[in-house]
Amino acid sequence: MPSPHVTLRQLRVLLAVAEHEGFGRAGDSIGLSQPAVSQAVRGLEAELGLKLLDRTTREVVLTAAGQALVGPLRRLLGELDGVLDEARGSGAAARGIVRVASAPTISGGLMPQVLAAARQRFPDIQVRLGDQTQQLAVEAVRNGEVDFAVLVGIEAAEPDLEQQPLFDEHFVLVCPAGHELAERPLLMLPDLAGRPLVLLDYSSGSRPLIDRAFARAGVMPRVALDVGHPATAFRMVQAGLGVSVLPALSLPLPDAAALRAVPLEAALSRQVVLARRRQRSLAPAAQRLWGLIAALAAEWPTSP
Incomplete structure (x- = not known):
């Protein structure tokens, strides 16, 4: 019988570490900090009386005992998730x-x-x-x-x-109303070369698209700030910290008197x-x- 002190969370953490071969990446995948992942693994090893992972400065690998546990554990937790999904859905x-x-x-x-x-x-x-x-x-x-x-x-x-x-959605440049680009009917990505940009960070699905579009256009973007939300980008632009490339669904602008949204070329879309x-x-x-x-x-x- 398994120890009553072994938790489902500890088992899921072990699987994540095994799949991602590192505490940091495992934590990112399941929403835990690296110290929390380490603590969960140490607690599981203590309860089982087994060393499950070998840790070095460069990698984390399963021991023989860890490998023997992870295979059946992945199957059992997969079955458990299926049962819970059906119950939740019903x-x-x-x-x-x-x-x-x-x-x-x-x-x-x-x-x-x-x-x-x-x-x-x-x-x-x-x-x-x-x-x-x-x-x-x-x-x-x-x-x-x-x-x-x-x-x-x-x-x-x-x-x-x-x-x-x-649907396919275009992007816009958000800039101050008095900016030299504010009255242009359409902008091309080379028009933004050298200008400080406020861009959505890499938690956004749009950022890789923006990076690739600039690369295809042969433009090295000058990224002044990475932000997590369009509302933050609006404030940064209002403060004069740069101009922002945002999907059109970010509109309407919070203050149409202070900001302008100018369409960008169709090469940048999502x-x-x-x-x-x-x-x-x-x-x-x-x-x-x-x-x-x-x-x-x-x-x-x-x-x-």
């Missing part, structure tokens, strides 16, 4: 609850209309929206914490996720998608909301 379906995650710019730009329409058309459905960074929203879908998510399209292969494109776990059926309430979002997105303006 309970939510019975109550008409749909859990949706969305990236911050999408939460502010598209989801208010979605929630208002859902309340009017489907009063029996309770929508619980998680406003999360792209990375956390993807993990929430993978882990079954939400029924689906509305995200920036993921270009890399994602075997666990099924994506349905909604695809907004619905994402759910592959080969997993949605509950009826979630399927109705999925269809509503797809219908509303079909009417969304996409041109600069």
Whole structure:
């Protein structure tokens, strides 16, 4: 019999360390600090009386005992997650609850209309929206914490996720109203060369797209600040710390008298998608909301 003091959390931490081969990366994947990961592993080793990991300054590897434990543990926890997902889904379906995650710019730009329409058309459905960074929203879908998510399209292969494109969205340059670029009808990326930029950080699904677009244009961006939310970028631009490249869903501007949004060339765009776990059926309430979002997105303006 396993020790009554061995916790499910400790076992999940061990699996994360084994998969990511490091405490820091494992902590990032499950939302724990590196000290918390180390403490959980030490506690598990103490309870089992086994050394499960060999730690060096460069890597963390499983011992023979750790390898013997991790294989069956991965299978058992996978089965447990499946049982919990089914129970969670059954309970939510019975109550008409749909859990949706969305990236911050999408939460502010598209989801208010979605929630208002859902309340009017489907009063029996309770929508619980998680406003999360792209990375956390993807993990929430993978882990079954939400029924689906509305995200920036993921270009890399994602075997666990099924994506349905909604629309392509352009980007804008946000600058002070008196800026020399404020009255231009359309800007090209080379127009931004050498200018201090306030950009969304790498928790955003948009930042890799921005970086690649600048690279294709042969422009080395001068990044003055990395921020986590468009509202922060607006404030930084108002303070004169730079200009910002943001998706159009970040609009409207908080102070139209002080700021301007100028369309950027179509070479910089992003695809907004619905994402759910592959080969997993949605509950009826979630399927109705999925269809509503797809219908509303079909009417969304996409041109600069």
